[in-house]
């Protein structure tokens with residue numbers, strides 16, 4: 001418990017902390033802005049695998065970027081920023097046409113309701 005508190009404090013007082021948070025914010029916003037489909041994922045996550053498979057097979061022609069947060073040094077800053085932006089901490093965290101969609105359940109639900117293509121082609 002004490003070591004956890006110390007670690008949190010050490011991160012907050014670190015001179016690189018504000019820079020890392022800003023870099024994560026810019027990266028997330030640029031990824032969303034420059035792609036039709038942006039998927040913030042973790043490589044081992046089954047929900048992510050399902051959502052990635054669905055979106056890449058349904059829309060292979062669309063610009064899609066997938067960031068695997070567990071394979072990056074800045075993954076936790078990205079996840080923190082996504083929580084701040086969307087209220088969602090879990091992955092996958094998906095954006096289509098710059099609109100926040102949610103996770104795997106949301107994408108599968110939209111597909112089942114026949115609403116996914118409309119969102120992507122908007």
Ligand SMILES: N[C@@H](CCC(=O)N[C@@H](CS)C(=O)NCC(=O)O)C(=O)O
Pocket residue numbers: 042044045046047048089090091092102103104105106
């Ligand atoms: N209902 C969610 C489930 C997503 C979920 O539980 N993802 C796990 C990874 S498999 C997660 O984000 N856990 C917290 C974390 O990795 O920080 C969805 O459909 O996307």
